[in-house]
Amino acid sequence: MSGVPTTQRIAALNALREPYTIVDGHPIPVIKDDDEVLVKCQVIGLNPIDWKAPDFGFGIPVLPYIAGRELSGRVVKTSATSSRFKEGDNVIVISTDYRDLRKAAYQEYVVSSHFNVVKIPPSLSLRSGATIGVAFVATALALGISMGVDFSSVANGPDLLKLVKNVDRESLPEDIRAECLDNILPSERALPGDWVIIWGGSSTSANIALQLARLAGLRVVTVVDKAKHGLRLxxxxVLRPDLLIDSHDPDRVVEILKSNFGEQLRFALDTRGRESASALAKALRRLHNADSSPPSPPGTPKGTKIIRSHLVGLTGLPKEPVDESLVYHTVPIKLYHEVPSVGEELSLWLERLLGGNFLVTPDIIAVDEGFHGINKGLDRMRRGEISGGKAVVTLE
Known part of the structure; x- marks a missing residue:
């Protein structure tokens, strides 16, 4: 670990609803397990959660707190089991494990489990590498687990639902077991040719979800503010959907979806919040017969099979209760950092997708420099200035 100092600079959150404070002399995080690597952080990708969590008081397990969920940088120390990496490799670190502050992005040196690290291909810059990790993991799990999309035909990708069902149930975190194992039936899985609605087409998560869905053969409806993003999309x-709908009037969105798709529409991903998720629930909520015939009357025989709809909320779900025709899903993000077989499959798949130019990384629309740039970038996000792309902070 030559050239690595004993202390570092970090950006720390000392209290809720305060800016991050720059702190010098903080200890370098220590590798504790054989499957971990140490990475020098060079570019930080900013995410909405980094300002929403301190502003609204959630997702902060301890104070002072080090935040940051994705970065790119250079490997400076490896361990015995991290044979995929060597010192000097340029990598993406995806830190979904927000409770382990050693893995947070807002510091000069970051520890990561090797299965949460992605090699950057020569064709991709460090800046672009810092834009994609969290959105990729969240949307791959949303599509692959909650909707049952099989990615095995896409750059030798994973069938995540099959992979998880082969994991011992007790080894899965208890709060995500139902989502991983019980919330979608084999007969309900999304197949090539099916339609999926993505609300919030200007966000990084929506753009990655659209690309992954299209690669898997799904057809995509994007709901977005057309005044801001209609022409671009x-x-x-790459990001042009099969159908583009203006999000201005949610009731009109529901009407368009019901009129155009009816029983064909069973899958939706919301990236905006509870209001848009509620609109999607209205569009999806109906009885589905296995043969796609019209909804059955109240006297439907007990043996009639109902093919349910599935709504995934990245930032919230409707308050309205579900019924027998609709299932609400939250993304089981813990799979990535707590189940090594899943984390490694996703990381290796992202390497292949980036190396083979299957995915287009988000546009970078704001660049700030140094640790003081973190607060500047997050303030831009608070003011709504970051839309349709990504904000990053360079440390070198």
């Missing part, structure tokens, strides 16, 4: 070579 409708003419974009």
């Amino acid at each position: 409708s003419t974009h070579e």
Whole structure:
């Protein structure tokens, strides 16, 4: 570990609803397990959670707190089991394990489990590498687990639902077991040709979800503010959906979806919040027969099979209760950092997707420098200035 100092600079949150404070002389995080690596942080990707959590008082397990969920940088120390990496490798670190402050991005040196590290191909810059990790993990799990999309035909990707069902139930975190194992039936899995609605097409998560869905053969409806993003998305070579709907009037969105798709529409991903998720629930909530015939009357025989709809909320779900035709899903993000077989499959798949140019990384629309740039970038996000792309902070 030559050239690594004993202390570092960090950005720490000392109290809720305060800016991050720059602290010098903080200890370098220590590798504790054989499957961990140490990475020098060079570019930080900013995410909405980094300002929403301190502003609204959630997702902060301890104070002072070090935040930050994704970065790119250079490997400076490896361990015996991290044979995929060597010192000097350029990598992406995806830190979904927000309770382990050694893994947080807002510091000069970061520890990560090797199965949460992705090699950056020569064709990709460190800045671009810092834009994609969290969105990729969240949307791959949303599509692959909650909707049952099989990615095995896409750059030798994983069938995540099959992979998780082969994991011992007791080894899964208790709070995500039902989502992983019980919330979608084999007969309900999304298949090539099915439609999926993505609400919030200007967000990084929505853009990655669209790309992954299209690669797997799904057809995509994007709901977005057309006044801001309509022209860009409708003419974009990669992000252009099969149907683009203006989000201005949620009731009108529901009407358009019901009129155009009816029983064909069973899958939706919301990236915006509870209001838009509620609109999607209205569009999806109906009885589905296995043969896609019209909804059955109240006297439906008990043996009639109902193919349910599935709604995934990245930032919230409707208050309205579900019924027998609709299932609400939250993304089991813990799979990535607590189940090594899943984390490694996703990380290796992202390496192949980036190396083979299957995925287009988000546009970088704001760049700030140094640790003081973290607060500047997050203030831009608070003011709504970061839309349709990503904000990053460079440390070198």
